[in-house]
Amino acid sequence: MIYLNNAATSFPKPHTVIEAVNNCLQQIPNEPGRVNAAQTMDILSLCRYRIGEFFQIEDLNRIILTPGSTYSLNYVIHGLARDHSKAHCITSVIEHNSVFRPLNHLAKDNNLSITYLTPAEIFDLQSVKTAIKSSTRFIVLNQASNVTGTILPIQEIAQLCAELEIPIIIDASQSAGSMEINVKEMPGNLILVFTGHKGLMGPPGTGGFYIGPEVKLFEPILQGGTGIRSDLLFQPNDLPIYYEAGTMNLPGFAGLAEGIRFVREVGVSTIGRHKQRLLTHLKDLIKPSDALTIYEPLDNNYTGGVFSFSIRDWKPDDIGQIFQESYDIIVRTGLHCAPLIHQHIGSWPKGTVRVSCSWFTTEQEIEKAGRVINQLLRSK
Amino acid sequence: MRVVQVETVEDCFDGSFIKEISLSEAISVEFIKKMGEGNSLEYFPDFPRPFFRIEKKNFYQIKGVLKSRSIRVIFNRQCNSACIESLVSFINNLF
Numbered sequence: 001m002i003y004l005n006n007a008a009t010s011f012p013k014p015h016t017v018i019e020a021v022n023n024c025l026q027q028i029p030n031e032p033g034r035v036n037a038a039q040t041m042d043i044l045s046l047c048r049y050r051i052g053e054f055f056q057i058e059d060l061n062r063i064i065l066t067p068g069s070t071y072s073l074n075y076v077i078h079g080l081a082r083d084h085s086k087a088h089c090i091t092s093v094i095e096h097n098s099v100f101r102p103l104n105h106l107a108k109d110n111n112l113s114i115t116y117l118t119p120a121e122i123f124d125l126q127s128v129k130t131a132i133k134s135s136t137r138f139i140v141l142n143q144a145s146n147v148t149g150t151i152l153p154i155q156e157i158a159q160l161c162a163e164l165e166i167p168i169i170i171d172a173s174q175s176a177g178s179m180e181i182n183v184k185e186m187p188g189n190l191i192l193v194f195t196g197h198k199g200l201m202g203p204p205g206t207g208g209f210y211i212g213p214e215v216k217l218f219e220p221i222l223q224g225g226t227g228i229r230s231d232l233l234f235q236p237n238d239l240p241i242y243y244e245a246g247t248m249n250l251p252g253f254a255g256l257a258e259g260i261r262f263v264r265e266v267g268v269s270t271i272g273r274h275k276q277r278l279l280t281h282l283k284d285l286i287k288p289s290d291a292l293t294i295y296e297p298l299d300n301n302y303t304g305g306v307f308s309f310s311i312r313d314w315k316p317d318d319i320g321q322i323f324q325e326s327y328d329i330i331v332r333t334g335l336h337c338a339p340l341i342h343q344h345i346g347s348w349p350k351g352t353v354r355v356s357c358s359w360f361t362t363e364q365e366i367e368k369a370g371r372v373i374n375q376l377l378r379s380k
Numbered sequence: 381m382r383v384v385q386v387e388t389v390e391d392c393f394d395g396s397f398i399k400e401i402s403l404s405e406a407i408s409v410e411f412i413k414k415m416g417e418g419n420s421l422e423y424f425p426d427f428p429r430p431f432f433r434i435e436k437k438n439f440y441q442i443k444g445v446l447k448s449r450s451i452r453v454i455f456n457r458q459c460n461s462a463c464i465e466s467l468v469s470f471i472n473n474l475f
Contacts, residue, residue: 321445322427325429326428
C-alpha cells in the first residue's frame with residue numbers, strides 16, 4: 001500500500017520515534033513533580049526543549065503541551081473569547097474546522113461575531129486593517145492551507161496585530177516540519193499552535209501551543225491535577241501548568257521529542273524541498289486535459305506538500321476509491337475538514353482529491369499516482 | 381453471496397448517507413451484472429481492478445471494485461432502514 005495522505009497524519013514514522021514510545025511505555029512513569037526524576041531530563045521537559053529549539057522559543061515555560069491542534073485551537077479561542085460579550089474576531093476562509101467550529105459555537109452562545117477574509121484580502125493588509133474593530137479580540141489564521149497549500153503572510157499580519165495589541169493565533173498544523181518557523185522573528189502577541197502527528201513526525205495525540213509574552217493570560221479552560229502545588233484549590237498560575245491539567249501523554253511526547261529531533265537532523269528546508277520536488281514532478285507527469293482542475297495555491301509557488309485536484313465527471317470520492325481499491329494508494333478526498341475554502345476555489349460541495357507526501361515518499365510512489373490520474377483522465 | 385456486515389461510513393450534509401457493506405465473497409463480474417440489471421450500470425475495465433457504479437434512481441448508488449469484498453452504497457436522503465434491509469435481502473438472494 002502506498003500512503004499519500006500525509007497532510008492528515010504522516011506515515012511512516014521514523015523508527016526512533018517508535019522506539020521512544022516503546023521505551024517510555026516500558027519504564028516507570030516519570031511525571032514531573034509526581035515522581036523524583038532519576039533521569040537527566042524528564043520526557044515533558046525534553047519535549048519542551050526540542051520544541052523550543054525547533055521554533056526558536058527562548059522561554060520554554062510558554063510552551064503548552066496538548067493532545068494536538070484541535071485541542072490547542074479550542075483552548076486558546078475559547079480562552080481569548082471568554083468574558084468578552086459581543087467580541088469580534090477575524091479569520092480566513094482557508095481555515096480548518098478546528099477553527100471554524102469553536103468560533104461558530106462561540107458565535108451562537110456568546111455573540112462573538114466573525115469576519116471571514118479571503119486569501120486575497122489577507123494579502124492586502126489594508127483589507128485586514130479595515131476589518132479590525134475596537135471589539136476585535138483576536139485574529140486566527142492558518143499559516144498554510146491543507147487544501148491548496150496557500151501560505152498566508154503571517155509575519156506581516158502579526159506585526160499589524162502587534163501594533164494594535166491584538167493577539168494573533170497562527171495555526172501551523174500543516175506548515176510545522178515543512179517550513180521554517182522562527183518565533184524570535186515574530187512579535188510577542190503571537191500564539192503558535194502546532195500538532196505532533198503531521199510534519200513533526202510524532203504520534204497522534206500530541207501537539208501544543210506557544211503563548212507569547214505580550215498575550216494577556218486568560219483563565220484556564222481546564223482545571224485539574226498538576227502534580228505540584230496540590231494544596232491549592234485553584235489551578236496554579238504558573239506556566240505551563242496553568243494550562244496543563246491532568247496526566248500527560250508521556251509516551252506520545254517521548255515520540256514527539258524524537259520526531260522533532262529527526263526533522264531537525266534531516267532539515268526542515270530539505271524536507272520542504274523534497275515534498276515540493278515530488279509534487280512538481282507529479283504535476284509534470286499529468287497529461288494536460290480540459291477535464292482536470294488543479295487547485296493551485298495563491299501567491300506562492302510552494303504548495304506546502306499538498307496537491308489538490310478534481311476530474312470532470314468523476315466524484316472525488318470515486319477517485320479515492322479507485323486509488324485505494326484498484327491501485328493500493330491512499331489519498332484523501334472530500335472537503336478535508338475545511339469547508340469554506342471549497343466555496344472560494346469552486347470545488348464545493350464535492351471537494352477535491354488531495355495527494356500529500358512526506359520525507360519518506362519516493363519518486364516511484366508519486367509516479368504511480370501520476371499514472372493513476374492519467375488513467376482516470378483517459379477513462380472518461 | 382451473503383452480506384456479512386453493514387457499517388455506517390458517513391452522514392452527508394445533503395441528507396444522503398453512506399454505508400459500507402462487507403460481503404462473504406469477492407465481487408465477481410456476474411455479481412456486478414446481476415446488481416446492475418434494471419439499473420444504470422457503469423463499468424470501467426481499464427483499471428487493474430475494474431471499478432463499477434450502479435445507480436438505482438431515487439434510492440441508492442453502489443460503487444465498488446472487482447474482486448473486492450465490500451461495496452460502498454450512497455443512499456438518497458429519502459431512504460430509511462427498510463431500504464437498507466431491502467438491498468441486503470436482495471444481495472443475500474442473488475445466488
